[in-house]
Amino acid sequence: MTIIPSIKRDYLCRLAEQGKRIDGRKFDEYRKIEIKPNIISKAEGSALVKIGNTQVLTGIKMDVGEPYPDSPETGVLTTGAELVPLASPDFEAGPPQEDAIELARVVDRGVRESEVIELEKLCIEPGEKVWIIFVDIHVLDYDGNLFDAASLASLAALFTTKVPAKRFDLGEDFPLPLREPPVSCTSVKFNNVVVADPCLDEEEIAEARLTVATDKNGDIRAMQKGLSGSFTKDEIKKVIKASINNGKEIRKILYKSIGK
Amino acid sequence: MTIIPSIKRDYLCRLAEQGKRIDGRKFDEYRKIEIKPNIISKAEGSALVKIGNTQVLTGIKMDVGEPYPDSPETGVLTTGAELVPLASPDFEAGPPQEDAIELARVVDRGVRESEVIELEKLCIEPGEKVWIIFVDIHVLDYDGNLFDAASLASLAALFTTKVPAKRFDLGEDFPLPLREPPVSCTSVKFNNVVVADPCLDEEEIAEARLTVATDKNGDIRAMQKGLSGSFTKDEIKKVIKASINNGKEIRKILYKSIGK
Amino acid sequence: MTIIPSIKRDYLCRLAEQGKRIDGRKFDEYRKIEIKPNIISKAEGSALVKIGNTQVLTGIKMDVGEPYPDSPETGVLTTGAELVPLASPDFEAGPPQEDAIELARVVDRGVRESEVIELEKLCIEPGEKVWIIFVDIHVLDYDGNLFDAASLASLAALFTTKVPAKRFDLGEDFPLPLREPPVSCTSVKFNNVVVADPCLDEEEIAEARLTVATDKNGDIRAMQKGLSGSFTKDEIKKVIKASINNGKEIRKILYKSIGK
Amino acid sequence: MKSEEIKLIDSNGKRLDGRGPLDLRKIKIEAGVLHRADGSCYLEWGGNKILVAVYGPREAIPKHIQDQVKALVNARYNMASFSVEDRKRPGPDRRSREISKVISEALERVILTEQFPRTTIDVNIEVLDAEAGTRCAGLTAAGVALADAGIPMTDIPVACAAGKIDGQVVLDLGKEEDNYGDADLPVAIAPRTDEIILLQMDGHLTIEEFDKALDLAIKGCHIISKLQRKALLDRYQSLIEGGDIE
């Protein structure tokens, strides 16, 4: 750690001891969230999400292809993330690195394991032809908390998606059949403080990260701990509680943006 | 720029100011061009082109495969270039780099956009089976002006190509159906001088490059500007004019080599 | 060569001049060979081979797929080797390097050219469906002589392999149909001495390597010379003779391990 | 490029989207749209949506790629996988690598690279929505983003294409015009001197048509150059009003 980060670290820690954050937020408070749905005309669905200065764009493309042999009657979901060098001086061109892979896999599991997409309604011809959904996460501006921004952009994009049946001579277009989604909320820990929705400065000094996806009943649908620090059981419970609360607010913003 | 190239640069510039080139040619004059057609027995067509010391070998292979969905009744053209380390101390093994990609794409567009190959005659079964043409450019000795050598070798190779119908149980072999080809001529600019058919010494100090493909009517069929220098409108017009003139001569050499 | 290897080299050479090897073996003597067949439950066949401290595990998987166009009625054999970083401080993660490729190809040729597998009995539907055999060589602990260990592990694994016909709805499982295998024996040369079954210390100073596969009649079925040293004709004949003798003993161990 | 049955200009001289032969598609340019980048630009041009971020000059890494006498200009043209009708596999393909190369070369002409030896200036061009003419749109946006980043340049580069459809030379081909037209001529210039820094041509033009098309493309460049300058002025004013600059 060179001198500047170490000074920043000290400054953030001192603030935290006084119960403060660098941008004036409370420990469990999110930055301003904006969702712009349906902004890419070539995509079947899309949404741009801003959380503070962080911007993530997800685009959905669909195609017709073969189902997996072990689930011949369900559509196929594929999620990818690109940390394009546009978004940060630290992102490099090239095939996805560990961070991008973890990001895509966490978003993917959030959608897949919670069965947000009714994949069983996306069969065209059992064992032969099903709809394939490509969720492509494009990070545009990186100022912390990509997990929540990417997950929210992907959900919003899915909710704007029209299945392009007409283009494939398969009848009329129809909205992608979806269930209630879980909402992801991420917190990080540093210097024994846990804060929600970390900005980049906070992420850079974070010791541990925890993402919790909760549904509208307040049940847990997915979790992912990251970084080389640890959590105590109590800290985890606290993060879960904050995630449920913030999840409720974010769900409202999501629903409003997609006119639901 | 280290000391040797800088001395060479000064020398070439001084020569140019006296209206001279390093190998005694006039500004718009080509080196000696030789074309040896049909020299690879395993290939469906082939030609070795020498422009001065530069040697490029193009081989054509054909296969039967699926057409593109948006053109179900036309053959498929694929062009690749390899700058194998055989040809220059500066070429490295490995996947094609930017220079090889640009070379292949310029040759490809020259053939494709001018519709040299009657691809519509290469359909075997609409939507199912068409002829696939692989144009593989192999640079053997690099002494400048690869664009013209590669383009000429590829045209000559195409004109020697027999479609191997017999090998695929599809009747008798027949010559690849072709139209009149455009001929590419390349010039480079340095120190406000524009010279045609640059040798390696000239390429190394060139600021801008312009390739112009013209047909037998003197119409323009493709252009590609390269390098980080610029051209004025007048310079471009001058290059076009020289390209038309040189193109006529090169066309004669091409026709003679393929017995046309 | 740094100081330690050069001392080791001198030591091994001095020993050799006295007719001795670093671990007390005779020049043509193998280390202890152990074969543990059928230890991976998910694999169709498997075997762990230990030659001294060297450990190699081969697993066999089978699948149903298309035959090669030029042999529509025979099964397909694919052999791969991974020098995973587990096995040596000098092995690196990543795609197979030259050493792993040579290892896989020598094992593959030993099996393929000697027609150990009756591939012609592995056709399911001519031109459409055949059995595909994947021989995957996993090096676990590298203390010299990978060629013999990998080859022996692969043979033993093949001899434990059951074709999983039931899983593919193709009738009852049956043992992979096999012929008498050749057995590979490797020697290396250093300082004008030739020793069989080199340990790592010996491999590190070896100038030339020769692998000879012989069948139960004492005929030669495959050879591969390696490294940048040379052999005289007499040395090669000597290696062949030792390989026939050692091959007989190893064949007994192989047969015993597979209950034959 | 076939003109087949599709009629690209009607009897009133109007093109498929209602434009006249000399009209540009609608263009919108905004500078300074990204937080992390040293300079940035968002540009809409017809159905194209382009985002450009500039980073640098910063030390070129690894060291052996450094040029001791000037900065490397490293433009990277990238299409988002959802920016086209049939999903594009992520990562560079041969087309995008060629475009990256010709744009890098064009930008290098105007950047005062000698001021920053051993560094790299990275110009990341993301095509978010694509509809004919992305290389001109990308280069134009790159010019604004470079200026927004404060990179010293002799001029702000700008690009525009002309082409030929239904036998007529027109400005700025749209999607169908690109697919079914007779020729496409993308051109980039340094607008103060009209030096040509990028030029490609596909199709079929007589010399006379080429001259006309080249003039038309340069004319288009000058119109767009004004939009670039306006976007930068707006950005500068908003910074002043925001108090970021005194």
Added chain:
Amino acid sequence: MKSEEIKLIDSNGKRLDGRGPLDLRKIKIEAGVLHRADGSCYLEWGGNKILVAVYGPREAIPKHIQDQVKALVNARYNMASFSVEDRKRPGPDRRSREISKVISEALERVILTEQFPRTTIDVNIEVLDAEAGTRCAGLTAAGVALADAGIPMTDIPVACAAGKIDGQVVLDLGKEEDNYGDADLPVAIAPRTDEIILLQMDGHLTIEEFDKALDLAIKGCHIISKLQRKALLDRYQSLIEGGDIE
């Protein structure tokens, strides 16, 4: 994760393999099984067979990846192509790269990395036979191999999963339970302090169920921790008996 028709717990409270809800699968651990590695471990856990080799601390290469203040912990989780029902293509896929990342991060927590600046500690985890729970098995074996290599640690890390099947929270999911269960919660801890160093969850748990599952997983960790220590003790004794240590 669907519980569909398959009954994962019978009327006697027994699971498909005869275990009760709080039972672990059979676990066997052996330390020091490889000749070349600085430390190693072979572990069987139900149908899983895992081999781990530790190399290091050794100089990190190339130099530019070195951390000046601590060792890099580089765990590499790799599945043998024959370790699963349908052959896996050799080399890392996205799943194994994610697992490598979370295991590396978990191990870094307990290793005293500051003692070995500019080095790398490589932890190679080979899954030879796979059957549900390989990441917990791999991390557990890695803990033993690190101790066998003499790498200084604050604690020997250990992992175990809990989950939910047929509506009930149980310990250590088996193959069918993983495929058809309601939730899976792999957890790794530093057993002296119960700090949680790895945590992932897929499925559906109420808060109460989560609390119960987390407690259960930690309980499992402590049982396995004893097996780790026994394996290391056995190894130590065999070294003493072999005369390698006085």
Added chain:
Amino acid sequence: MKSEEIKLIDSNGKRLDGRGPLDLRKIKIEAGVLHRADGSCYLEWGGNKILVAVYGPREAIPKHIQDQVKALVNARYNMASFSVEDRKRPGPDRRSREISKVISEALERVILTEQFPRTTIDVNIEVLDAEAGTRCAGLTAAGVALADAGIPMTDIPVACAAGKIDGQVVLDLGKEEDNYGDADLPVAIAPRTDEIILLQMDGHLTIEEFDKALDLAIKGCHIISKLQRKALLDRYQSLIEGGDIE
């Protein structure tokens, strides 16, 4: 390798292409055919057409691959995609990488690598037209190109194969003989000492047959060695006549 119904030797002892058992195919060798390379050779051998260029000794890059006491010999055997009946994908495959390795090792034996520490000697072998026996042809051409480049060697390496067809040991297998024969034995030697520097064998040979085949292959090497020397002499004379050497 099956001898099936195809008759490879007729009742008069003639092979498919009319050769007797001890005859080589037609070989043509030319040295110094490329302008840029430090040394080069074009070789035709039956239907094989091979071009070899040698570059070096030159500094090995990156530095960490340098050997402090000798030059690296880096042969790269590459087949042009059009050199075979079914088009080969460009780039190295496993076969060509193995051949590159065994040729590199063989050449290293004769090159005085200790004279050029920290350098690399690159031997680029391009197979332009392929018809059985390309590795022997490539190594033989490489020997000439190395000599043409003035690389100091103890000897000019040369290669030739023997084999067994229709139960008979013959020299230099042709295409059908390679496909349907019983055994193939490519051998390379340093001809002054008959040291064997490359040896591979596929097929089935008794010890007696092997001895006979090895002797035959070495005999073939000596014939070809003369052709190599003649090509180099021709090259040298043309240089003298051209005035390049006094």
